[in-house]
Each structure stands twice: as structure tokens, then as C-alpha cells.
Amino acid sequence: MSRRPVAQINLAALRHNLQRVQHLAPASKILAVLKANAYGHGLVQVAQALTGADAFAVARIDEALALRTAGIVKPIVLLEGFYEAAELPILLANNLQTIVHNELQLQALEQTELEGQLKVWLKIDTGMHRLGIAPQQFNEFYRRLWQCPTVQPGIRLMSHFCCADMPGSAKTGQQLAQFQQLCADKAEQRSLANSAAIICLPQSHGDWVRPGLMLHGISPLPDQQGQHHQLQPVMRLSSRLIAMRKIQPGDTVGYGANWQTEKATWVGVIAIGYGDGYPRHAVNGTPVWLAGREVQLIGRVSMDMITVNLGPEPMESIGAEAVLWGPELAIERVAHCADTIPYELLCNITPRVDYQYLTV
Numbered sequence: 001m002s003r004r005p006v007a008q009i010n011l012a013a014l015r016h017n018l019q020r021v022q023h024l025a026p027a028s029k030i031l032a033v034l035k036a037n038a039y040g041h042g043l044v045q046v047a048q049a050l051t052g053a054d055a056f057a058v059a060r061i062d063e064a065l066a067l068r069t070a071g072i073v074k075p076i077v078l079l080e081g082f083y084e085a086a087e088l089p090i091l092l093a094n095n096l097q098t099i100v101h102n103e104l105q106l107q108a109l110e111q112t113e114l115e116g117q118l119k120v121w122l123k124i125d126t127g128m129h130r131l132g133i134a135p136q137q138f139n140e141f142y143r144r145l146w147q148c149p150t151v152q153p154g155i156r157l158m159s160h161f162c163c164a165d166m167p168g169s170a171k172t173g174q175q176l177a178q179f180q181q182l183c184a185d186k187a188e189q190r191s192l193a194n195s196a197a198i199i200c201l202p203q204s205h206g207d208w209v210r211p212g213l214m215l216h217g218i219s220p221l222p223d224q225q226g227q228h229h230q231l232q233p234v235m236r237l238s239s240r241l242i243a244m245r246k247i248q249p250g251d252t253v254g255y256g257a258n259w260q261t262e263k264a265t266w267v268g269v270i271a272i273g274y275g276d277g278y279p280r281h282a283v284n285g286t287p288v289w290l291a292g293r294e295v296q297l298i299g300r301v302s303m304d305m306i307t308v309n310l311g312p313e314p315m316e317s318i319g320a321e322a323v324l325w326g327p328e329l330a331i332e333r334v335a336h337c338a339d340t341i342p343y344e345l346l347c348n349i350t351p352r353v354d355y356q357y358l359t360v
């Protein structure tokens, strides 16, 4: 019996979810987004399993180099681009594609001599106001990139939605219209859609879709779960029941004594806490799957443990398996109870958790 919490990663489910993307966006190539350790699932293992993706995207150069070191040969796109000219030879040597989102990057490409040409994606800010050039700068950037000897002919054009997970949002319509208008007379390949837009906005799919969250089986839309989109959860986070005790009416549980019982009941202690990445802000009542039934979190989350209400006559015994999220319990529900989003829960898993990769 493992004494550590375990994150089982179901690579067959991951591949199933990739097929769902292909089904939803049949005319598009897939740029699978694997930033932040593939959303906490394990960068290299996820990349190795996604043989059907056309290319991978990461945020930073170290993530891309880790993939190359592991022998991944598919194209890799840096979503934040490079930060200084000195990185350009590294990009070239490792066949990394870069996003260009500002003037400094453009100047570096113009002023650096390279023994080859880089593949470049031009990012346009259509309303997110995070990365990207302003629409008024588009024609100038486009022309200068085309003239730049260090840039491969055939730049790609992209933008990013800020409200794709709010179906019917006027903002999304404005962003799409602006992007389409800017690119109207250009033959270059285009990319706009994250998971939410892949599901909700087929007219945004373009040449390349950029799924991240949905590959891991999770709904990008609030109040929905992966199963509503025929996605399968990839991660199953589990641990064990390590103690049980009976408490009496009026007794409290945990730090701050913030949960008190009215009736005699049994408290179960499960070996997982915020030191493993379980969210400390999960409220009383957050669901936990324990040996075949759902129980509720009671008391504050500790560093190494949580406490659950087992009721007056528990059937479980010490050693029973608890699932914090996975096929038995949607991570979307746990995120909701912790006032956060599944993305953050996944990224917060710490190295104390054991990873096991299942291929079938």
C-alpha cells in the first residue's frame, strides 16, 4: 500500500480526449498546449502519449528544451516567445517556433544574424490586453516580419480570447470579427481557439486549434463537467484513510475548531493536504469519494491531512482508498468548493505526490 498520495494519469483517456478535439475541429491542426508540466500531468509523458497532435505549445523555453531532451521531435511553439536576442540561436538549434508579440522581439529578429530561419507566429491583441501587438501595428509587423532574413516565409497569425468560456459573450464576437477583418486578405495560417472556443465557437477554429484543459478531460465551461463534452478525466488523485475516531455532540474538528457536530459521528482522516496540492480553501462539505461512496470534508484542510464525516456507522476501515478527484469525482466540483478553477488545482500538485502512468 502506497503511503503517499498517488496521481494516476490515464494516457488512454488523454488520447481519447485528443480524438474529441479532432472530432470537434476536423479541419484544423492541433497545437496541444502543455504548459505548466502539462497542467500538472507530467510534461514528457503527456507529450509522448499525444502522438496524434500536430505540434506542442509551452509557455517557456525551459519547458521546450525539456521536451527536446526527452527526444520529442514534433514542432514546439513558445507561447510567450523569447525574452532576449541571445536565445535566438537556441531556438534555431532546437527547432523551436516563437510567438512575436512586441517591438523588442521584432527588432531582435531584425538585428541578429542567424544561420537559418525561425518559424514565427504573430500574436495580435484583439482585446485580452495581455500579450500581442495592437491591431494598428499589424500591417507594419506583418511587412517587417516578411522582410526579415531570420524569419521563415509563411508566418502564422494568432490571437487569444478572454471570454471564450462565457458562451454568448459579446467580447468574443468582437475579438473574432476584429481578427478576421485584420487577416482577411492574408493567406497565412491562423489560430484562435482554446478549449472553450473549440467546444463553443466552431467559426473560430481556423487552421490550428490550441486545446489545453480539455485534453485532460475537464470542461472549460463553468457549471459543466468533462463528461458533458464526452471527455474523460485523465488524472485520478487518491490517498488513504489513516485514522477514524468517534466524536460526540458539540465536539469540533481541526484547526480553528471551525466545524462542530450536533450528533455523534465518526471522523475519518485521509493522508492528503495542502502540502500535496489539495486546496486549503476547500469548504466544509467539499465531496470526497471514499471506498465507493461520497463523504464530505469537515474542518480545515491541514498540510498533510484532511478530515471527512463518516457518519454514525461507517463501513470503511483504515487503509480504505479515497479519491480526491478523478473518474469517480469531477474535479470541477472540487474546484467550485474551493472557489477556484480546475486549472489551478492541477498546477498546484506538489512533488510529494507519486505519479503513475496507465497506458490502457
Ligand SMILES: *Cc1c(COP(=O)(O)O)cnc(C)c1O
Pocket (backbone or CB within 6 Å): 033, 035, 079, 160, 193, 194, 195, 196, 210, 211, 212, 213, 214, 220
Ligand atoms: C493556455 C493557453 C491555451 C489553452 O487554453 P485552455 O483553456 O487550457 O484550452 C491556448 N492558447 C494560449 C495562448 C494559452 O496561453
